[in-house]
Amino acid sequence: MVCWSSTKLMNICIAALCKGQRLEKAEAVLIDGIRLGVLPDVVTYNTLIGAYCRFVSIDAGYSIIHRMREAGINPDVISFNSLIACATRKCLLSRSLDLFEEMVQIGIIPDACSYNNLMHCFFKLGKPDEANRVFQDILNRNFSPCSATFNIMINGLCKNGYTNNALMLFRNLQRHGFVPHITTYNILINGLCKARRLGTARRILKELGESGHRPNAITYSTILKCCFRSRQFELGLEVLSEMRSEGYMFDGFGYCTAIAAMVKTGRMIEANECMNQMMKNGIIPDLVTYNTLINLYCKERKFDDAFKLLDEIEKRGMECDKYTHTIIIDGLCKSGYVEEAQRHLDYMNSMGFGYNLVAFNCIIDGLCKAGYIDHAMKLFKSMEIKDSFTYTSLMHNLCKARRFRCASKLMLSCLKGGIDVLKSTRRAVLDGLRHSGFVSEARKLQSKIRLARLLR
DNA sequence: CTAGGGTTAG
Incomplete structure (x- = not known):
């Protein structure tokens, strides 16, 4: 007798392959299984639905529904939840709603997860009232809402411009004993930042620290990005030192944001410190990181160091992009080497890079600053864009x-x-x-x- | 199922 555990074993194997995006191999295992008499069950097909949705398309996921039925297995609530979640994630929102209806029509009873998906979908559609109706439904039916329900609700309210309601909901939940997760805090902080309520955002950040959670990379990059976007560099750097004194670490993204902002505000010493800290923390630079550091060196007129980094980029098998070249061109201009900058622009063109407006602008400014305004005007007249x-x-x-x-x-x-x-x-x-x-x-x-x- | 994000010019 083919026992239950062989199907379970096959499912584990297929799940692992799907996770590694090896869908063909997963299908091969399924075919082998069937040949040996190990029959797939609803779990097998649900695994495939998830993988096809994620890595191929929603239609590919949906086609598994037909395959299941042909094999005499009915899709269940999980099959549809994956499809609906996928459609929502890819912003195919009317598709999500259709799938929800199809599910109900064939007699599958939606669970808490289905309703979460539905709420998420309504929020993305910009219909907070509809989403709220679903939310009330969940509460009324005693569906025991989980933290995901609240997170989707708070996030959706923020994204639809109801930051205050999101904050009120958050406070209400706390009063009822809900313990916010780090995700909840991050959602709220992001919402407050986008609404330019930096003060409140910082208060929530403080509460986060007091709650026993630790802010993670997402928390800090959210806050920093927001400070720098609104040109509140001082506040951003304050947050940064707060973070440092607490012993928090950045990921590569955070360091780039911070270093770039310091260079822009002329805080070279701090920028250098930040760079050293990044190296000490074992962040392996990628091209954007190199660009950021090259910009730092250029603005300090340390061209030798900048060119060392260019070598390093090549040695690691990477290629400079238009940012790298523009940064060098601007750096040369700002240091008064306008001719060299123009040569570098020619070199860039010979490398097959397209029209570089930013670089032209740097050179125009450089020529003016060096006193060659007429030269700049001539170049200006020759520019296509x-x-x-x-x-x-x-x-x-x-x-x-x-x-x-x-x-x-x-x-x-x-x-x-x-x-x-x-x-x-x-x-x-x-x-x-x-x-x-x-x-x-x-x-x-x-x-x-x-x-x-x-x-x- | 739910959260964020990096680099250039005035």
Whole structure:
């Protein structure tokens, strides 16, 4: 007799192969099993559904439903839950709803997990009311909601702009004895950060520490990213030192964010410390990490160190990307080596990289700063594509050289091309015109700027 | 089933 345990054994084997993305091998094991008289059961097919959904497509997953039926096995709630979860994850939301309905219609009773999926789907559809209805349903039917239910709810509320309700739900749950998991904290912190409520986010972070959980890499990268995005570098660095004094570690992503922000704010000593700490923690640099470090060295004019890293990239069999080259070009410009920067741009082109607008902008700025504004204007005229950086850079430097009418002309072509410029540049051009006697020209330009902004 | 994310220019 073929015993139950051989099917179970086969399932374990198939599950392991599926996990390693070896679907063909898994199918081969199944065929072998059937030939030897080991019959697949609902677990076997559910494993395959999960794997096909994840690695191939939802349709491939769904086709297993047909195969099961042909083999005389009915799909169960787990089969459908995997399909629905997969559809939701891939944002095929109407598909999720159809699958849910199909499941109910063939008489399968949804479980807590099905309802969680449904809520998640409604939130992604931007229908928080529908999601809330499902949530109330879960509570009313005494489905004993698990922490995932609450997490999906809190996350969904945040993502749909109801950060306050999310916070209230969180507090309510706590009052009822719910102990938040690290995931719950992270969801809430992310929501608060995105809503620019940094103060509250920090309070929740503090509570997280007091709760006995430790903030993980996700927690900190969420907070840091948010501080730096809103240009609150001081606060970000404060969080960073808080984290350090607590003995927390970054992953490679976190270090890159932190080092880049320090370089941008001119905190070179701290950036170097951060880099050393990263090395000590055994983070193996990837290309983005190298780019970040090369940027640090270039901005410190340590070109020897920068080129050492370039060698290291090659030695490890990696290839520099457009970021690497742009960083070098900008570094050379900022150190006054504009000719070398231009040579490097030519070299980059010969390597088959496409048009590099950022690099051109760096060189335009570099030429201006080195006093070659006419040279910069010539290059500007030859450029195929320009953006607000190109114009802002030129106009700002023209103003510095007191060539306000030329800057004014550029401003007009910005308005015509629908290119936005910095407020400070607008101010510099207008004030410059006024103070150098071109009052009526300034007035005309100002009204054109107003008109353009109204039409936008 | 639920959470985040890295690098360049004004």
